[in-house]
């Protein structure tokens with residue numbers, strides 16, 4: 001058991017940095033960038049925590065993770081104890097420890113921000129979850145009670161998995177229907193291996209299966225079976241099909257060969273493992289110069305993937321300035337370290353091709369920032385006559401995703417809004433008494449942990465409703 | 470799951486498999502397709518549902534070996550299981566009783582996907598006039614089944630080894646010249662160039678025509694846009710907005726260029742797989 005420091009000593013310690021692959025090396029592989037803490041490093045970092053009462057950090061966590069409690073266990077070198085504390089509220093700790101925007105959540109709320117740097121809560125969560133996975137330690141056990149009530153869940157992304165996990169623990173018979181051939185949603189098809197190794201997602205999915213959750217892969221709700229049929233067959237239905245339909249720019253030349261949506265590009269690379277072509281059968285093409293249009297996390301993932309697939313130049317084209325970029329600061333920094341170029345205040349107007357239908361470049365126009373718009377960000381305006389061409393072999397469009405209508409079309413009595421998202425209250429209840437919805441398909445593209453939170457709330461509400469029947 | 474219940478070789482390059490897939494069989498309708506993956510490292514390939522039986526829980530596919538993935542599929546045996554098999558995908562054909570004649574045109578491997586549409590149209594009470602064609606006699610498939618599904622069957626081969634010498638479009642043109650009025654709707658499925666030519670003939674006679682677009686796909690559920698095609702000047706996703714579209718509105722040239730997107734990689738993959746199969750064969 002490590003020493004508990006006095007508050008004054010805690011304040012003197014610096015945040016423990018995390019070792020990572022060097023940029024020159026990592027642009028040649030798909031291995032995870034940061035290495036994670038060692039036990040010693042985790043303890044050092046944990047020792048900085050002030051154990052606030054009430055804790056500020058927890059208020060910033062959408063999954064109510066018992067942060068000071070698990071950190072205390074790390075100091076006690078009781079990693080299993082720490083793991084059990086986290087698992088009380090979060091079914092996906094190894095994932096969240098890696099991909100949550102902690103700077104806006106727990107770490108953003110941590111009192112230590114006032115005294116310097118916040119506690120590295122994400123890194124500690126990751127350390128604890130990795131410990132369990134490496135030792136194959138599992139706390140998953142089937143519920144001892146069986147309620148003989150059946151719940152169907154559409155989609156195996158974080159929202160679906162979190163809901164399934166909570167309901168299974170309560171004794172429900174839970175069946176997940178997943179359209180793809182692998183479970184995990186964006187965690188497997190969107191977020192790249194170098195940020196979230198797929199073995200980790202598989203492990204966390206397996207833990208949920210251990211609870212008795214059945215996952216039917218290759219099953220498209222709306223086509224293989226309708227939501228209406230699920231409503232007939234089950235006591236409750238949770239819709240968590242995400243918002244994965246890609247948006248395009250609607251500019252000339254967008255159907256040339258070499259133009260991808262970020263969804264397609266990342267699906268080919270992550271889900272289908274095109275980065276191991278021809279060992280894996282799905283091809284992908286990048287060429288020497290890849291241009292990614294967009295400034296969010298998806299754009300950063302796409303551009304860093306393009307670099308690793310061999311692009312000599314990988315360029316972000318974004319219509320506002322650096323300050324307005326929605327991507328996490330850490331992602332932008334990682335991209336810069338990897339030699340990604342940024343063409344800011346730049347907007348594409350046309351994709352240029354050759355006589356074989358291949359992309360050869362993208363015509364752009366420079367922008368300047370005008371008055372703030374509804375989002376409070378300054379609205380970009382074209383600078384007339386500033387058109388110029390960026391040579392490119394590949395153009396990847398990463399300007400957002402929207403709702404896919406397949407599920408909603410087959411769900412009679414479940415209301416959607418004008419963008420096709422399900423209308424649901426804060427407990428996930430939709431306009432149909434047997435149907436709940438949550439995650440990106442309610443909120444629009446958001447975060448893993450918000451989806452987890454939505455899944456948990458829906459599970460609680462489903463349990464309350466079905467217990468009354 | 471997804472066991473190959475039966476497999477038949479119909480020509481040098483054409484095979485048919487019957488796959489155990491009860492959920493797909495239950496929901497399948499004419500015009501829809503499936504996506505399958507042969508093994509864990511395989512790609513997702515779309516194939517039309519040639520036939521299905523909800524009671525017995527199988528789906529029939531007919532495929533031509535054109536590259537690595539179809540070759541991989543063709544060397545799997547009865548009793549083997551596919552890694553994934555998902556469907557039915559896409560919007561079903563808009564079939565109904567049109568109170569008259571319908572014209573059905575299937576070219577090469579396209580005969581397989583057009584068959585369930587012809588069958589359904591006949592069941593619904595239409596008078597089905599079918600034209601099937603291929604390069605040469607050996608590549609004419611499902612003749613008996615097409616005869617059964619049609620009231621009239623015409624056959625064409627490019628080289629004249631069977632039926633009328635020439636293209637399906639010649640027969641199509643003749644029929645429309647004679648009885649354009651009587652023909653209530655037209656379906657054509659086959660290689661893109663054939664569908665393009667059929668559309669040209671239909672346009673000449675001022676007729677609407679359905680074609681089924683086999684663009685390159687990944688998920689097949691509207692989540693990636695790989696399959697996008699220009700229809701009436703708008704971008705559509707073949708997997709969810711189609712695969713059938715009014716040919717009169719389709720930009721076939723763009724579609725054909727898009728199909729060549731991975732030519733180099735496809736050739737590399739095919740060579741490697743052929744080499745592997747040769748090695749395995751020589752090792753006994």
Ligand SMILES: Cc1cc2nc3c(=O)[nH]c(=O)nc-3n(C[C@H](O)[C@H](O)[C@H](O)COP(=O)(O)OP(=O)(O)OC[C@H]3O[C@@H](n4cnc5c(N)ncnc54)[C@H](O)[C@@H]3O)c2cc1C
Pocket residue numbers: 099100101154155156157158159160177178179180183184185186187190191192219220221222240241242243244266297298301404406407438439440441445446447448449451
């Ligand atoms: C490239 C990328 C990077 C991201 N990076 C981060 C990050 O670093 N941190 C973060 O917090 N968030 C990130 N996000 C956002 C985050 O991944 C999503 O907000 C989250 O995954 C939403 O979870 P969900 O369960 O609602 O939906 P999804 O994860 O989208 O899962 C939905 C599932 O439903 C399935 N499905 C869809 N339709 C059907 C159907 N008809 N029948 C059956 N199944 C169906 C889908 O195949 C999918 O598996 C990223 C998103 C992307 C695209």
Ligand SMILES: Cc1cc2nc3c(=O)[nH]c(=O)nc-3n(C[C@H](O)[C@H](O)[C@H](O)COP(=O)(O)OP(=O)(O)OC[C@H]3O[C@@H](n4cnc5c(N)ncnc54)[C@H](O)[C@@H]3O)c2cc1C
Pocket residue numbers: 502514515516517518531532533534535536537538539540578581582682683684685686712728729730732735736739
């Ligand atoms: C909705 C739909 C239904 C289809 N139905 C059938 C069917 O019933 N029977 C059948 O044999 N084929 C069908 N196809 C085509 C089939 O999917 C492709 O032939 C197959 O994916 C080729 O894979 P491969 O790896 O063997 O060849 P690849 O190596 O990928 O390609 C070899 C050659 O085939 C061409 N090709 C690649 N993908 C396609 C494609 N999607 N369509 C047409 N040509 C392609 C390439 O341009 C190349 O010249 C369908 C396609 C779609 C989209």
Ligand code: SF4
Pocket residue numbers: 048049050051052055056057058067068109110111112119121
């Ligand atoms: S707010 Fe920061 S210092 Fe306080 S308990 Fe949470 S992690 Fe520890």
Ligand code: FES
Pocket residue numbers: 685686687688689690691692693694695696697706707708709
């Ligand atoms: S295949 Fe992905 S959207 Fe059509």
